[in-house]
Amino acid sequence: MDWRDYLAAHQARFTQELIDFVRIPSVSAVDAYKDDVVAAGNWVIDRMQAAGIENVRMMPTEGHPVVYGDWLHAGAGKPTILIYGHFDVQPAEPFDLWDSPPFDPVERDGKIFGRGASDDKGGMFIPIVSAEAMLKTTGKLPVNVKFFFEGQEEIGSPHLPPFITANGALLKADMIFSADGSQWSPDQPNLLTGLKGLVAAEVTVTGAKGDQHSGQQGGGIANPIQGLSQIIASMKGLDGKITVDGFYDDVIDLTVEDRAAIARVPFDEAAYVEQMGVPEAFGEVGYSVRERLWARPTFELNGIWGGWQGNGIKTVLPAEAKAKITCRLVANQKPDAIYALLKAHIESHVPKGLRVKVERLAGSADPFFVPSGHNSSTVAGEVLAEVYGKTPFLTRSGGSIPVMTMLLNELGVHATVFAFGLPDENLHAPNEFFRLSSFAKGQEAYCRLMERLG
Amino acid sequence: MDWRDYLAAHQARFTQELIDFVRIPSVSAVDAYKDDVVAAGNWVIDRMQAAGIENVRMMPTEGHPVVYGDWLHAGAGKPTILIYGHFDVQPAEPFDLWDSPPFDPVERDGKIFGRGASDDKGGMFIPIVSAEAMLKTTGKLPVNVKFFFEGQEEIGSPHLPPFITANGALLKADMIFSADGSQWSPDQPNLLTGLKGLVAAEVTVTGAKGDQHSGQQGGGIANPIQGLSQIIASMKGLDGKITVDGFYDDVIDLTVEDRAAIARVPFDEAAYVEQMGVPEAFGEVGYSVRERLWARPTFELNGIWGGWQGNGIKTVLPAEAKAKITCRLVANQKPDAIYALLKAHIESHVPKGLRVKVERLAGSADPFFVPSGHNSSTVAGEVLAEVYGKTPFLTRSGGSIPVMTMLLNELGVHATVFAFGLPDENLHAPNEFFRLSSFAKGQEAYCRLMERLG
Numbered sequence: 001m002d003w004r005d006y007l008a009a010h011q012a013r014f015t016q017e018l019i020d021f022v023r024i025p026s027v028s029a030v031d032a033y034k035d036d037v038v039a040a041g042n043w044v045i046d047r048m049q050a051a052g053i054e055n056v057r058m059m060p061t062e063g064h065p066v067v068y069g070d071w072l073h074a075g076a077g078k079p080t081i082l083i084y085g086h087f088d089v090q091p092a093e094p095f096d097l098w099d100s101p102p103f104d105p106v107e108r109d110g111k112i113f114g115r116g117a118s119d120d121k122g123g124m125f126i127p128i129v130s131a132e133a134m135l136k137t138t139g140k141l142p143v144n145v146k147f148f149f150e151g152q153e154e155i156g157s158p159h160l161p162p163f164i165t166a167n168g169a170l171l172k173a174d175m176i177f178s179a180d181g182s183q184w185s186p187d188q189p190n191l192l193t194g195l196k197g198l199v200a201a202e203v204t205v206t207g208a209k210g211d212q213h214s215g216q217q218g219g220g221i222a223n224p225i226q227g228l229s230q231i232i233a234s235m236k237g238l239d240g241k242i243t244v245d246g247f248y249d250d251v252i253d254l255t256v257e258d259r260a261a262i263a264r265v266p267f268d269e270a271a272y273v274e275q276m277g278v279p280e281a282f283g284e285v286g287y288s289v290r291e292r293l294w295a296r297p298t299f300e301l302n303g304i305w306g307g308w309q310g311n312g313i314k315t316v317l318p319a320e321a322k323a324k325i326t327c328r329l330v331a332n333q334k335p336d337a338i339y340a341l342l343k344a345h346i347e348s349h350v351p352k353g354l355r356v357k358v359e360r361l362a363g364s365a366d367p368f369f370v371p372s373g374h375n376s377s378t379v380a381g382e383v384l385a386e387v388y389g390k391t392p393f394l395t396r397s398g399g400s401i402p403v404m405t406m407l408l409n410e411l412g413v414h415a416t417v418f419a420f421g422l423p424d425e426n427l428h429a430p431n432e433f434f435r436l437s438s439f440a441k442g443q444e445a446y447c448r449l450m451e452r453l454g
Numbered sequence: 455m456d457w458r459d460y461l462a463a464h465q466a467r468f469t470q471e472l473i474d475f476v477r478i479p480s481v482s483a484v485d486a487y488k489d490d491v492v493a494a495g496n497w498v499i500d501r502m503q504a505a506g507i508e509n510v511r512m513m514p515t516e517g518h519p520v521v522y523g524d525w526l527h528a529g530a531g532k533p534t535i536l537i538y539g540h541f542d543v544q545p546a547e548p549f550d551l552w553d554s555p556p557f558d559p560v561e562r563d564g565k566i567f568g569r570g571a572s573d574d575k576g577g578m579f580i581p582i583v584s585a586e587a588m589l590k591t592t593g594k595l596p597v598n599v600k601f602f603f604e605g606q607e608e609i610g611s612p613h614l615p616p617f618i619t620a621n622g623a624l625l626k627a628d629m630i631f632s633a634d635g636s637q638w639s640p641d642q643p644n645l646l647t648g649l650k651g652l653v654a655a656e657v658t659v660t661g662a663k664g665d666q667h668s669g670q671q672g673g674g675i676a677n678p679i680q681g682l683s684q685i686i687a688s689m690k691g692l693d694g695k696i697t698v699d700g701f702y703d704d705v706i707d708l709t710v711e712d713r714a715a716i717a718r719v720p721f722d723e724a725a726y727v728e729q730m731g732v733p734e735a736f737g738e739v740g741y742s743v744r745e746r747l748w749a750r751p752t753f754e755l756n757g758i759w760g761g762w763q764g765n766g767i768k769t770v771l772p773a774e775a776k777a778k779i780t781c782r783l784v785a786n787q788k789p790d791a792i793y794a795l796l797k798a799h800i801e802s803h804v805p806k807g808l809r810v811k812v813e814r815l816a817g818s819a820d821p822f823f824v825p826s827g828h829n830s831s832t833v834a835g836e837v838l839a840e841v842y843g844k845t846p847f848l849t850r851s852g853g854s855i856p857v858m859t860m861l862l863n864e865l866g867v868h869a870t871v872f873a874f875g876l877p878d879e880n881l882h883a884p885n886e887f888f889r890l891s892s893f894a895k896g897q898e899a900y901c902r903l904m905e906r907l908g
Contacts, residue, residue: 196669200767209731214754215650215853218782219746220726222736225755225777226690233687236680238805272674277663282676282807292673300668301679302770307757308778313654313817315780316756323679324762326769328672351692353736363767399669 003133003447007440014129014443015107015436017047021087021121022105022114028064028088028155037064037151040087040121044149045069047125051132053147059167061159064088064151068170071131072144079453080144081376082173084403084415085124085180086153089116090428097430111433118425120180122434123442124149126420127179130446142454146173150403153180157403164410175376176407177449181419184265184393186437189384191377192417194295194396195404197329197367199338200302203228203346204357206320211307214317222353224321225306231356232323234349235299235342239285240292242299242327244345250332252369254287254295261394262290294396298328324361328398331369365400368408376416383418383448387441418449457587457901461894468583468897469561469890471501475541475575476559476568482518482542482609491518491605494541494575498603499523501579505586507601513621515613518542518605522624525585526598533907534598535830536627538857538869539578539634540607543570544882551884565887572879574634576888577896578603580874581633584900596908600627604857607634611857618864629830630861631903635873638719638847640891643838645831646871648749648850649858651783651821653792654756657682657800658811660774665761668771676807678775679760685810686777688803689753689796693739694746696753696781698799704786706823708741708749715848716744748850752782778815782852785823819854822862830870837872837902841895872903 001009026040027033041058048056048069056069067087072080092102092115100106105114112122127147134141148171150160164171184190205224208217236242254262267290273281283292292298306321308314327338343358350356370377384392407415420442426432455463480494481487495512502510502523510523521541526534546556546569554560559568566576581601588595602625604614618625638644659678662671690696708716721744727735737746746752760775762768781792797812804810824831838846861869874896880886 215782218752218754218852219737219750220735220743221730221732223754225758229683229686232683276675278675278807280807281674283673289674296673298672300672300677300771303761303763304679305759305763309757309759313815317754328669353732353734361767398672
């Protein structure tokens with residue numbers, strides 16, 4: 001019996017086990033579920049031990065705990081891989097929008113419905129099952145494997161960086177695979193090659209020392225809202241180009257190959273415009289929508305306020321106005337350097353009669369960009385091509401995945417997303433589900449991955 | 455005995471009567487004081503009748519009542535003047551900042567302290583006393599006089615326009631004097647020659663149909679805050695010039711004489727900058743601060759909002775952003791025409807990928823500008839020069855006095871402010887007071903005014 005037969009023979013049990021796992025309401029954001037997060041961690045510990053994984057244990061952090069286990073007997077010259085996932089889930093509210101209770105999971109139409117079924121309980125359970133199939137049939141794994149599962153991903157993994165730093169030797173690996181993520185579609189594989197970084201700032205423009213009467217003082221003193229608007233308008237042109245001096249200096253330009261890889265991924269601009277409800281797409285001149293979304297840095301206003309926001313008029317000339325800005329960064333932009341450029345631009349564009357303060361806001365991430373020919377991504381792409389019979393799309397994301405950056409910063413390794421969720425599975429929304437077909441495909445893929453690496 | 459002797463002989467009684475009048479808490483803004491507003495009206499009725507004024511009566515409006523009275527026996531060829539004032543007062547809160555209770559008025563250092571002492575109970579009581587002094591000493595007045603006192607000035611006189619329209623014949627006059635207002639200082643008279651008008655608009659810039667993730671959609675769609683800022687920046691230059699096409703077309707340019715009259719009024723720019731707490735004064739290039747404050751139109755943002763206003767960052771690309779704009783207008787700008795220009799400018803500056811809606815807000819006023827050589831202002835200026843021994847300053851105000859515009863619109867007469875409050879008397883603030891010296895000076899001035907007009 002090889003691992004294929006083992007997986008086939010035990011699939012019904014694995015499905016039932018996934019249902020049991022999803023039943024635990026391990027909501028990391030809500031204090032009342034704190035013990036359930038621990039319970040989910042204990043479920044994972046038991047399940048890993050049952051699979052034959054060794055050194056399995058719960059490890060504390062300042063917040064929800066981590067679960068670790070490994071199997072390190074592949075022999076000399078075999079690589080060590082670290083597999084990441086998380087056993088905490090998003091809150092399930094609003095409950096009344098669920099067709100079946102979020103923590104009483106059911107199978108329907110080949111899908112398991114329940115909070116966390118896809119994100120990430122189904123995802124992180126896959127490599128455990130794959131390891132079991134190999135260990136139970138051959139007694140060994142082709143590579144050394146470390147499992148690193150956390151219980152605070154849905155709240156931004158606040159206590160993970162010090163944990164990783166403190167446990168660098170334990171987590172050390174040649175390659176990292178994340179079991180949290182997705183493929184493009186049921187029959188199209190996907191390899192994520194880039195994530196954007198982030199830097200955030202708040203701008204305060206101050207005029208008079210208190211709110212003034214717009215009739216009595218209008219014309220005498222500057223208006224902070226006017227000044228703030230002028231500053232903002234000076235930072236990005238009507239053509240979508242960011243006009244902050246030096247902003248694009250460290251951006252790695254898209255190569256012909258990069259642009260071809262992006263163009264290969266289907267994109268229906270009319271459908272996008274329809275979905276967003278905008279009159280037309282808009283962004284930096286000279287780039288396609290997808291290029292802008294995935295591979296060009298952005299400058300976005302996240303909030304603005306000042307003066308009277310109620311009904312009707314209040315003839316106030318307000319004392320101050322504020323705005324929040326985040327920039328999404330691409331390789332090789334650095335958050336500190338970009339913040340310095342933003343600050344310098346704003347401070348050299350202070351309108352007459354006003355004072356301006358620029359403050360950095362918490363929330364910073366380096367862009368994540370997988371080097372061309374990167375080891376784990378190359379192997380993952382080959383396995384995906386085998387399993388799906390199609391070359392994976394090479395995609396990027398405008399978002400950030402903080403843990404990818406943490407792992408890179410703390411362990412020096414670019415993680416490769418090797419995960420089998422799909423974008424339509426209602427992550428973070430009512431009626432989350434996970435396809436049993438993805439569950440099985442993922443098990444096969446992880447076994448092939450370990451074989452190929454061995 | 456002439457009116458001078460009468461005034462001197464009865465000044466102590468008048469002071470006590472003013473204290474009685476101020477004791478009535480006729481706060482028009484607060485329902486609980488509704489009966490007190492009526493009580494103040496009744497006090498005025500009794501006092502006018504005691505003075506010898508005829509046809510005195512309370513007249514209903516949709517809100518607080520009006521008190522009317524007249525004396526119309528001056529004879530053929532004598533003009534009829536209408537004297538305006540109000541017997542309602544501002545709320546007195548916060549009570550604990552008053553040195554003595556706001557509705558238990560006291561005399562201290564030649565001043566009466568109490569809510570409404572200056573605005574406008576002291577002010578409106580003056581012409582009643584003056585009429586009494588003339589009627590009791592000569593049995594007649596030199597001119598026909600109509601008294602028109604309202605009880606809702608402090609809430610914007612919402613029910614006054616229809617009342618004036620419905621009672622046009624009753625209120626008809628050759629000249630109108632407002633007993634609500636102020637002089638420049640205890641020894642410097644002032645003649646108000648201009649008030650600014652007003653027009654208000656709200657701008658809504660809309661992007662996607664709901665808030666989006668700034669990472670996922672940034673670069674794909676336009677940002678409404680960015681777009682709104684670009685629109686606002688396009689409407690006024692960094693030099694303070696309003697850049698809306700046609701905005702200045704109907705503005706009557708300041709003449710050499712106008713500028714000289716404004717320059718004659720002392721203005722300490724350094725003290726103004728200090729008082730406002732700004733780094734420097736700012737406004738339309740080419741004009742002095744006073745010229746801008748008094749005689750040039752303005753474009754002010756009163757409020758702006760959109761997206762996240764809480765602590766820290768929220769990586770949202772908001773669905774919409776809004777701003778409120780008011781323009782202060784000078785003769786001969788018209789609110790309707792200026793609104794049309796604002797709307798046309800905004801609608802021709804819609805940034806790509808966004809939709810913009812412009813709405814007019816309630817609150818509209820024509821600018822008020824006294825024609826050169828205007829009858830009642832000329833006479834008032836002569837009387838003030840006699841009483842103070844100084845030529846009055848000719849000043850304007852950046853604010854609006856709605857009732858001045860109402861009287862002009864409904865009766866076709868430019869009212870002249872002939873009133874004796876002073877700017878330091880804590881109007882609308884704790885510890886409001888009225889100087890007994892102003893009280894006496896005003897009585898003399900109203901007697902002289904009537905004499906001169908007769």
